Amino acid sequence: KQEVTQIPAALSVPEGENLVLNCSFTDSAIYNLQWFRQDPGKGLTSLLLIQSSQREQTSGRLNASLDKSSGRSTLYIAASQPGDSATYLCAVLYNQGGKLIFGQGTELSVKP
Amino acid sequence: DAEITQSPRHKITETGRQVTLACHQTWNHNNMFWYRQDLGHGLRLIHYSYGVQDTNKGEVSDGYSVSRSNTEDLPLTLESAASSQTSVYFCASSEYGRGLDTQYFGPGTRLTVL
Numbered sequence: 001k002q003e004v005t006q007i008p009a010a011l012s013v014p015e016g017e018n019l020v021l022n023c024s025f026t027d028s029a030i031y032n033l034q035w036f037r038q039d040p041g042k043g044l045t046s047l048l049l050i051q052s053s054q055r056e057q058t059s060g061r062l063n064a065s066l067d068k069s070s071g072r073s074t075l076y077i078a079a080s081q082p083g084d085s086a087t088y089l090c091a092v093l094y095n096q097g098g099k100l101i102f103g104q105g106t107e108l109s110v111k112p
Numbered sequence: 113d114a115e116i117t118q119s120p121r122h123k124i125t126e127t128g129r130q131v132t133l134a135c136h137q138t139w140n141h142n143n144m145f146w147y148r149q150d151l152g153h154g155l156r157l158i159h160y161s162y163g164v165q166d167t168n169k170g171e172v173s174d175g176y177s178v179s180r181s182n183t184e185d186l187p188l189t190l191e192s193a194a195s196s197q198t199s200v201y202f203c204a205s206s207e208y209g210r211g212l213d214t215q216y217f218g219p220g221t222r223l224t225v226l
Contacts, residue, residue, distance in 0.1 A: 034215070036217075042220070043202060044155075044202065044204075044217040045217070046215065089154075099160065099171075100155075100215060102147075102155040103154065104153075
């Protein structure tokens with residue numbers, strides 16, 4: 001069964017720290033991997049998308065890496081800010097026709 | 113600006129009633145998806161569509177149906193609402209090839225079945 005796992009489930013850090021969120025997936029035959037942000041009571045906002053042929057993507061203070069052989073992706077957030085507090089979701093697209101498989105998310109809290 | 117909207121944002125209904133949740137996107141995207149989000153299960157795919165008149169079952173499709181009569185809309189119908197269908201429902205859309213691009217999500221509908 002194709003599964004996506006995110007560790008840790010929750011993370012609390014002081015403002016200014018660099019941090020890493022982890023995502024692992026069981027089947028390495030992916031098309032792409034996406035990282036989303038979800039604020040409480042809101043929908044999902046796409047942060048970064050990495051195609052299967054890519055190793056990383058960057059947007060501002062965010063950097064996502066992909067290692068298909070080990071079935072892992074990381075989301076690196078530099079110089080964290082209280083506004084980064086949200087739940088971060090990893091989702092994998094396999095070769096089964098456009099269906100995203102989501103992890104259960106990491107709830108991030110950045111303390112001022 | 114293009115967007116994806118869902119209505120209603122909140123709905124309370126009774127067991128056994130038919131309920132329809134609306135999803136409308138102005139991106140002109142071919143692909144549309146319905147997910148439900150529950151504590152302990154994360155987001156799970158209910159149904160999806162790759163274009164007009166195309167619909168497909170997802171991971172948790174039992175008790176739900178969709179129809180796609182135009183590009184902009186993919187309504188989700190609960191044929192006979194059950195308490196197990198209490199959840200937050202998200203609609204999403206994407207363009208280009210089948211799922212190779214970013215999915216854009218609506219704000220969600222919180223459904224409570226009493």
